[in-house]
Amino acid sequence: MKKWTKVLTGLVAVFAIGTLAACGAKKDGASKDGVKTYVVGVASDQQKEIWEKVSDSLKADKIKIDVKLFSGYTEENPALADGSLDLNSFQHVAYLNNYNKENKKDLTYIGYTLISPFGLYSEKLKDPKDLKDGDTVAIPNDPTNGGRALQALEALDIIKLKKDAPDSPEVKDIESYKTKIEIKPIQADQLVATLPDVTAAFINTNYVTDQLHTTPKKSAIYIDTDHLDKVSDLYKNIIAVRKEDKNKEDFKKIVKAYQTPEIAKLIEKTNDYPAWEGAK
Incomplete structure (x- = not known):
């Protein structure tokens, strides 16, 4: 019995270490071969296409964006808050403010994307x-x-x-x-x-x-x-993150990769307007 107790204790310890390691990797971006992967939640095929382009442009920075497409607006913020997502890109400032107020959260944003008609x-x-x-x-x-x-x-x-x-x-x-x-x-x-x-x-x-x-x-x-x-301006769309990640260096690179003339052209394909300063 003592032998099995030791075995079980060992397994629990290994599981706990693995879980902590996974949490640490998630906080700093899942890393493989030196490439950090961040998960972004979006709510449209247009944004999925845009974020895939953003990911392509970040290869030199060894950053990859894994795009998760949602069918509505209700799941992206809870997924960001609980760590299932690293960023999301589907909402405007007013929507985020209302979500934080109703759910007592402190999600924030790191850059503008577009203003949608x-x-x-x-x-x-x-x-x-x-x-x-x-x-x-x-x-x-x-x-x-x-x-x-x-x-x-x-x-x-x-x-x-x-x-x-x-x-x-x-x-x-x-x-x-x-x-x-x-x-x-x-x-x-x-x-x-x-x-x-x-x-x-x-x-x-x-x-x-x-x-x-x-x-x-x-x-x-x-x-x-x-x-x-x-x-x-409350209706400008944004890239949202958890408050503790607001000044993350990789995220600054992601915003810079989004706010480019190439992405502006993709935004304009559906009659949206680039919302960041100097886009026009």
């Missing part, structure tokens, strides 16, 4: 001015993208928001309806499927490209970035 789409209308009383407009049900949709509706003079409305307003922050539409919050990745059943819908660009196989410029009846003065 946020469009209104319809199978029934050609112009948002044709919206009338009783029509239904679907918006994303998360506070930040939903708030951006409400700000766009105000810019279109369809609603008026309260003077003290927050940066990411909700339906309760509407003071009045100039056109008495019904606003229907729906999960962001379900908006394309809902489009035939509503009068119009605000849809994030990654779902437009991946599910509708088009671009805002070709298909939207209104694009908020055509009026950039009405779009807050």
Whole structure:
């Protein structure tokens, strides 16, 4: 019995050492043949393509990016917080701020990527001015993208928001309806499927490209970035990391590899705009 106890104790010790080693490797990037690998979470095929290009450009720095594609917006931040991801690149500042507030986290960001057009789409209308009383407009049900949709509706003079409305307003922050539409919050990745059943819908660009196989410029009846003065910097997309990794040297190299003219061209392919200073 003592013999088996010693064997089991030894196995537990080996497992514990292996686990600690794995955790250490994860914190500093999984390393093989001197090449450090970092896992980034994205939410669109466009971003997957971009990050694969970024990875290619980092070979001389002995850095590799392993890109993990998610189908929605709800898993990337928890995966970053628990260490399953080293970085993520799917959200804007407002979304990250809201996530941190609701989940008592302190994720942060190390660089801007793009600002994505946020469009209104319809199978029934050609112009948002044709919206009338009783029509239904679907918006994303998360506070930040939903708030951006409400700000766009105000810019279109369809609603008026309260003077003290927050940066990411909700339906309760509407003071009045100039056109008495019904606003229907729906999960962001379900908006394309809902489009035939509503009068119009605000849809994030990654779902437009991946599910509708088009671009805002070709298909939207209104694009908020055509009026950039009405779009807050809160809606610039970012590269997010854990707070303790904010000043990591490898991550500075990754940001530099992202913010290049080559990546800017890939961003512009889907009518997005490079969001970093000096990109234009």
